[in-house]
Amino acid sequence: MATPTLITVHASGTYDILLTKGSLSNIGQALKERFKPCTIAILSDDKVFPLYGKTVTESLEAAGFRAVSHVIANGEQSKTLDNVTAFIDCMVKAQITRTDMVLALGGGVVGDMAGFAAAIYLRGIPYIQVPTTLLAAVDSSVGGKTAVDISAGKNLVGAFHQPALVYLDTETLKTLDTAVMRDGFAEVIKYGIILDRKLFDTVALPGSFDLKEVIARCIEIKRDVVEADEFDRGMRGLLNFGHTFGHAIEKLSGFTITHGSAVARGMIIAAKVAKVYGFTDFTETITDVVRNYGFETACPYSADELYSVILSDKKRSAGDITLVLPREIGKCTLEKMPATQVLELMKKTGL
Ligand SMILES: NC(=O)c1ccc[n+]([C@@H]2O[C@H](COP(=O)([O-])OP(=O)(O)OC[C@H]3O[C@@H](n4cnc5c(N)ncnc54)[C@H](O)[C@@H]3O)[C@@H](O)[C@H]2O)c1
Numbered sequence: 001m002a003t004p005t006l007i008t009v010h011a012s013g014t015y016d017i018l019l020t021k022g023s024l025s026n027i028g029q030a031l032k033e034r035f036k037p038c039t040i041a042i043l044s045d046d047k048v049f050p051l052y053g054k055t056v057t058e059s060l061e062a063a064g065f066r067a068v069s070h071v072i073a074n075g076e077q078s079k080t081l082d083n084v085t086a087f088i089d090c091m092v093k094a095q096i097t098r099t100d101m102v103l104a105l106g107g108g109v110v111g112d113m114a115g116f117a118a119a120i121y122l123r124g125i126p127y128i129q130v131p132t133t134l135l136a137a138v139d140s141s142v143g144g145k146t147a148v149d150i151s152a153g154k155n156l157v158g159a160f161h162q163p164a165l166v167y168l169d170t171e172t173l174k175t176l177d178t179a180v181m182r183d184g185f186a187e188v189i190k191y192g193i194i195l196d197r198k199l200f201d202t203v204a205l206p207g208s209f210d211l212k213e214v215i216a217r218c219i220e221i222k223r224d225v226v227e228a229d230e231f232d233r234g235m236r237g238l239l240n241f242g243h244t245f246g247h248a249i250e251k252l253s254g255f256t257i258t259h260g261s262a263v264a265r266g267m268i269i270a271a272k273v274a275k276v277y278g279f280t281d282f283t284e285t286i287t288d289v290v291r292n293y294g295f296e297t298a299c300p301y302s303a304d305e306l307y308s309v310i311l312s313d314k315k316r317s318a319g320d321i322t323l324v325l326p327r328e329i330g331k332c333t334l335e336k337m338p339a340t341q342v343l344e345l346m347k348k349t350g351l
Pocket residue numbers: 045046047048051074075076079106107108109110112132133134135136139140141142143144145146147154155172173174175176177180183
């Protein structure tokens with residue numbers, strides 16, 4: 001079996017990210033090398049647990065850990081405070097203490113919730129991320145942002161809490177629906193545009209690259225950003241490239257346009273806005289790659305419609321909006337401007 005790729009993150013906690021291919025059944029051993037025997041409370045969803053729950057549980061038990069599990073319905077609608085409370089109730093019943101751990105087995109929904117539960121239970125216990133979607137592998141499992149949704153909006157209640165370990169088996173991505181996998185690629189393309197031209201070129205044609213290597217590169221980029229700005233006061237904002245417009249598209253569609261698909265269109269809008277703002281025009285370059293993945297490229301909403309949603313976005317502060325705009329492929333900058341200027345720029349793009 002190939003040696004796992006190891007990436008270490010030095011943030012408020014130092015932790016390893018282990019990238020494996022086909023080694024999910026070795027997770028217990030990997031944990032045994034790092035942590036004392038304890039009880040592990042697994043949070044997973046009803047699509048992922050039937051696929052990988054047994055392998056993980058048996059591997060943990062064989063390595064001397066006690067495993068308990070709590071399974072939620074799959075999908076964003078499960079990312080609620082009520083479900084976190086139910087998971088915490090399960091931890092109480094299992095007599096989980098500060099020396100025990102939480103393990104998130106699933107995509108970003110399970111990862112964000114398990115991380116949040118671990119952040120608040122007994123004022124914080126360690127947790128392990130086992131991402132099983134491409135988005136979770138390259139983005140949400142690394143960096144310690146945990147959250148749940150409330151009726152006022154997505155991710156409005158949460159905490160910064162770094163995991164103690166991230167363990168990824170890229171083989172688990174093989175069971176993903178095509179649309180979920182493709183959504184993850186929107187984030188991969190994003191990393192290329194914001195910080196790595198070579199990565200952008202590598203992934204330009206779907207299927208023409210080694211997925212594990214690409215995931216490793218994305219994680220390194222995320223690690224660098226998190227190490228430079230763990231608490232999101234500056235350059236971590238670069239990760240929002242395409243997201244200001246993307247979130248607006250997602251919301252206006254009533255979430256019928258998926259996150260990745262909305263971000264893909266949001267990146268194209270950001271490129272158009274950059275052009276009218278006076279930067280070099282990369283619209284065609286970005287549109288071509290986005291199209292290669294089968295994403296729709298046209299935005300079905302007007303500048304005014306997008307603007308009304310952007311104004312209510314939590315990222316707006318004191319009447320200003322910070323946009324992430326490409327200066328080159330592989331180099332984006334944060335551009336803070338009055339909200340009204342964002343509307344003007346969007347209108348100039350012809351939206
Ligand atoms: N914390 C962060 O930094 C951060 C960053 C980006 C996104 N997020 C959050 O991540 C969430 C989205 O994550 P996601 O796209 O992974 O969604 P998700 O967790 O809902 O997973 C998408 C779907 O794929 C299924 N699935 C997961 N793994 C599978 C597998 N291996 N095989 C088959 N099916 C599988 C799930 O059951 C679900 O139906 C959002 O809530 C978003 O806010 C967090």
